[in-house]
Amino acid sequence: MSTQASRSAARLMLSPAVLILLVWMIVPLVLTLWFSFQRYNLLTPDRSGFIGFANYAEFVTSPAFWLAILNTLLLVLGVLVITVVGGILIALLIDQPLWGQGIVRILVISPFFIMPPVAALIWKNMFFNPSNGLFAEAAKAIGMRPFDFLGQAPLASIILIVAWQWLPFATLILLTALQSLDSERLEAAEMDGANAWNRFRFIMVPHLARAITVVVLIQTIFLLGILVEILVTTNGGPGNQSTTLTYLVYQEAILSSDVGAAAAGGVVAVILANIVAVFLMRAIGNNLDS
Amino acid sequence: MARAVSTSRKAVNTALAWGVALLIAFPILWTFLTSFKPEPQAVASPPVWFGFDWTVRNYVDVQNQRDYFDYFWNSVILALGSTALGLVIAIPAAWSMAFVPGRRTKDLLMWMLSTKMMPGVAVLVPIYLIFIQLGLLDTRIGLVVVLMLINLPIIVWMLYTYFREIPGEILEAARMDGASLGREILYVLTPMAIPGIASTVLLNIILAWNEAFWTIVLTTTNAAPLTKFISGFSSPQGLFYAKLSAASTMAIAPILIMGWFSQKQLVRGLTFGAVK
Numbered sequence: 001m002s003t004q005a006s007r008s009a010a011r012l013m014l015s016p017a018v019l020i021l022l023v024w025m026i027v028p029l030v031l032t033l034w035f036s037f038q039r040y041n042l043l044t045p046d047r048s049g050f051i052g053f054a055n056y057a058e059f060v061t062s063p064a065f066w067l068a069i070l071n072t073l074l075l076v077l078g079v080l081v082i083t084v085v086g087g088i089l090i091a092l093l094i095d096q097p098l099w100g101q102g103i104v105r106i107l108v109i110s111p112f113f114i115m116p117p118v119a120a121l122i123w124k125n126m127f128f129n130p131s132n133g134l135f136a137e138a139a140k141a142i143g144m145r146p147f148d149f150l151g152q153a154p155l156a157s158i159i160l161i162v163a164w165q166w167l168p169f170a171t172l173i174l175l176t177a178l179q180s181l182d183s184e185r186l187e188a189a190e191m192d193g194a195n196a197w198n199r200f201r202f203i204m205v206p207h208l209a210r211a212i213t214v215v216v217l218i219q220t221i222f223l224l225g226i227l228v229e230i231l232v233t234t235n236g237g238p239g240n241q242s243t244t245l246t247y248l249v250y251q252e253a254i255l256s257s258d259v260g261a262a263a264a265g266g267v268v269a270v271i272l273a274n275i276v277a278v279f280l281m282r283a284i285g286n287n288l289d290s
Numbered sequence: 291m292a293r294a295v296s297t298s299r300k301a302v303n304t305a306l307a308w309g310v311a312l313l314i315a316f317p318i319l320w321t322f323l324t325s326f327k328p329e330p331q332a333v334a335s336p337p338v339w340f341g342f343d344w345t346v347r348n349y350v351d352v353q354n355q356r357d358y359f360d361y362f363w364n365s366v367i368l369a370l371g372s373t374a375l376g377l378v379i380a381i382p383a384a385w386s387m388a389f390v391p392g393r394r395t396k397d398l399l400m401w402m403l404s405t406k407m408m409p410g411v412a413v414l415v416p417i418y419l420i421f422i423q424l425g426l427l428d429t430r431i432g433l434v435v436v437l438m439l440i441n442l443p444i445i446v447w448m449l450y451t452y453f454r455e456i457p458g459e460i461l462e463a464a465r466m467d468g469a470s471l472g473r474e475i476l477y478v479l480t481p482m483a484i485p486g487i488a489s490t491v492l493l494n495i496i497l498a499w500n501e502a503f504w505t506i507v508l509t510t511t512n513a514a515p516l517t518k519f520i521s522g523f524s525s526p527q528g529l530f531y532a533k534l535s536a537a538s539t540m541a542i543a544p545i546l547i548m549g550w551f552s553q554k555q556l557v558r559g560l561t562f563g564a565v566k
Contacts, residue, residue, distance in 0.1 A: 009471050010386030017383035017446060018398065024439045025405045027420070028413035035415065090310055097295050098304040106550050107311035110318055113549035115500040117520045118538045122317050126324065126531060132333045134320070141336065167314065169560065176557045214561045225409050228502045232524050249411040254507075259415050266412030277407040281400050 029270070035263035042257035055264035064240040064248055071155055072244040072272075076223045078159040079166060080216055086163075087170030087215065088208070092200075094171075095178050105175075112168035120232035123161045124150065128233075154234045154242035161229055166222075170215045177211035178204070220276050224269075245269055318542075325349070325535035332532040348536035355533075358540055361519035367430055368505070368515050369498040372437035373445075373491055379438075380445040381487075385475055387446075388453035389461060399450065402443040410503045421508060430513045433505060437498045444497070445490055448559045452486025453479070489555035496552065499545045516541040 039051045059065060094104050111119070127133050128149040136146035149157040181204065189199050227246050230236060236243035236251065243251070249269055253262035295303075312319070323340075324332050331342040352358060387395050417436070418427075426432030456479065464478040480487070502517040509518055520541050523534050549556070 006390055006471075007392075010390035010392075013382030014386045014398075017379050017402075017442065020379065020439065021402055021405050021442060025408060028416040029408070031416035031419075032413055090314075093303070093310060094307050096303040096307070097300050098307050099300070100304065100308065104307045104311040105553065107315040109549070109553060109556075110315050110546060112556075113496060113500070113546045114318065114542050115517050115520065115545075116502040117506075117517055117524075118542055119317075121520065121523055121534060122321050122538060125534060126320065127317065132335060134337060137335055137337055164314070164317070169556075172553060173557050173561060176554075211561075218560060221407050225411070225503070227411065228506065228521075232521070246409060246411050250414070253411070253415050262411075262415055266409070266414070269409045269412045273407050273409050273412075274404075277404055281404065 032263045032266045032270075035259050036267050038260050038263075040259040040263075042259060051260070055260040056268075059252070059261050059264045059268065062248075064243055067240050068243045068245045068248045071240075071242060072224065072246070074155060075159055075162065075226065075244055076220055078156075079163045079223055080219060082159070082163040083166045083170040083219065084212060084215060086167050087174045088212075090167075090171045091175040091178050092204075095175060109168040109172050111164050112166070112172075114165065116165070116228040117232055119165050120161055120229045123157075123164070124233045128157055150234055151238060154238065158226075158229055158233060158242055161233070162223065162226060165229075166219055169219070173211050173215050174208060177208050181207050217276070217279060221273070224273055224276065245272065318546075321535045321538050323535075324532055325539045327532050327535075329529040329532045332535070333529060348532045349540070352533055352537045352540065356519065356522060358519065358537075361514055361516045362540075362544075364430065364509075364513055365499055365515035365517075368433050368437055368513075369495045371430070371434040372441065372498050373494040375434060375438045376442050376445045376494060377487070377491070380442060380449055381480070382475065384446050384449035384453050385479060387450050388456075389458050399447065402446055406440070406443045414507060417504075418507070427508060428510045428512045428514075433508060433513050433515075436504050436508065437501055440501070440504070441494050441497055444559055445494060448490040448493065449483070449486065451558070452483055452489070455486075456482050489552070489558065492548065492552040493555050493559040496545055496549055496556075 036055050037050055037052060039048050039054070041047070090108060094101065094108065098104070114122075125133070127135055130136050130146045130148040130151070133146075133149075135149065139146045147153075185203055186199055189203055194202070225246055226244065227250055230242055230244065230247045231250075234242045236247045245265070246269065249262050249265035252258045252265055256262075325348055326344050326346065327338065327342045328345055328347070331338050334342075387399065421427045421432055424432075426435075460482070461474055461478055464474050469478065499515075500517070505515050505517045506521055509515070520537060523530065523537060
């Protein structure tokens with residue numbers, strides 16, 4: 001049906017979406033790149049000009065930088081491991097015949113719809129608070145000393161909050177994939193004498209592989225951008241213990257008003273996100289053909 | 291996998307699944323419960339479960355302290371506005387990619403997706419400065435445009451995967467009958483794609499409602515939605531757990547209920563059609 005006329009019409013209808021996305025991507029990126037080579041601090045606006053790679057050098061050699069990279073990796077990996085393993089287990093569980101499946105599903109996916117500041121505030125105040133949070137109460141009830149989660153283990157606590165937010169997403173997608181599995185194959189394998197573990201290992205896991213790939217890569221993209229959860233709970237501290245790359249860039253821009261250094265950090269963040277993006281594109285692109 | 295199992299096995303599954311589900315939803319249920327407690331009982335040690343003096347005062351207090359409905363309407367306007375604007379731009383684009391695919395269509399879709407991966411903080415300063423220059427800071431229109439832009443790739447992708455399932459012959463028949471392109475899209479394609487469009491709308495409203503980076507950094511009061519409203523509770527202020535719970539409940543309830551009805555759409559939209 002692709003006549004010459006419909007081809008040009010198609011191009012015409014495609015162009016608004018392409019153009020605005022192009023502008024949305026190019027303009028801020030070019031500005032960020034430009035700022036990253038400038039001396040540009042909002043607190044000292046009279047000192048400006050081209051300074052080469054000084055911003056990058058400053059950003060990369062700052063004591064927080066490598067810790068921030070490490071924290072970012074730990075946050076992403078920690079949340080991925082918890083959500084994928086937990087998601088598979090919960091999906092297997094609620095895929096079984098049981099009473100009240102609909103309500104169980106609703107309860108399990110609910111955390112995904114909670115906006116990040118609400119999730120962070122609830123956990124920070126009503127669960128992690130060392131004097132009257134629920135965890136402290138539980139510790140007191142069994143005769144233990146309350147543990148200061150956000151003070152003593154800030155990154156682990158943030159990982160817990162974020163994992164709680166994303167567990168429903170992983171579960172829901174893995175459950176959907178699980179339900180598309182042909183039950184006859186499982187029954188056939190069972191009749192051939194395959195035990196539960198082998199059925200899981202050789203039939204379910206290969207079937208879930210694509211869903212797991214998608215979960216891992218999409219979550220990674222969102223997890224690299226986590227900011228509000230840190231902002232609301234620890235402000236990156238104590239010290240820099242829970243500072244991630246995203247938070248470090250935010251800190252430079254907002255708290256230090258150092259536009260140049262923030263821009264250099266932004267460029268580093270874009271490069272990291274793009275490395276991940278290349279993998280995501282490949283995985284989803286292959287699925288597009290099938 | 292509806293396999294026959296014994297009743298006792300089903301009972302064990304049920305108990306386990308309900309246990310896990312209640313554990314996962316517990317923070318939400320606890321927040322809901324706490325929102326009805328008087329402040330002193332909200333921090334009581336040991337915690338009070340149900341035997342407290344039920345009250346709705348917290349909701350009234352929150353509404354009086356900071357006008358909930360102002361934020362609520364901003365959330366509604368931003369979510370609906372950005373979704374509507376996104377649809378207007380995305381429907382024609384998805385139409386051309388689904389029905390007149392070219393050699394570059396796949397690359398184009400991939401590229402659109404890649405814009406979604408640009409970390410917000412990386413472009414925060416330029417966007418902020420542009421917003422100041424254009425007088426868009428703390429305006430609804432500015433936020434509508436930004437939210438539309440960050441969700442546009444998802445809208446285009448979702449519509450594309452739905453449109454591809456509509457047989458092109460039907461559109462061709464309409465064209466043979468002399469329908470113009472605009473009419474073809476408006477009167478033939480759109481009605482057939484209603485379920486897909488509805489799913490897209492639902493998912494995007496949820497995403498826009500919960501977007502908590504741009505909505506917080508680009509607003510102060512006039513255009514501030516519920517994400518900003520709740521951020522006002524970041525610093526402790528005396529006894530405030532019950533009020534925090536009431537405010538949280540008000541911020542999440544509308545979208546939580548909506549989310550329950552959109553589980554399927556969620557999977558499809560957020561995986562860009564890769565998992566159905």
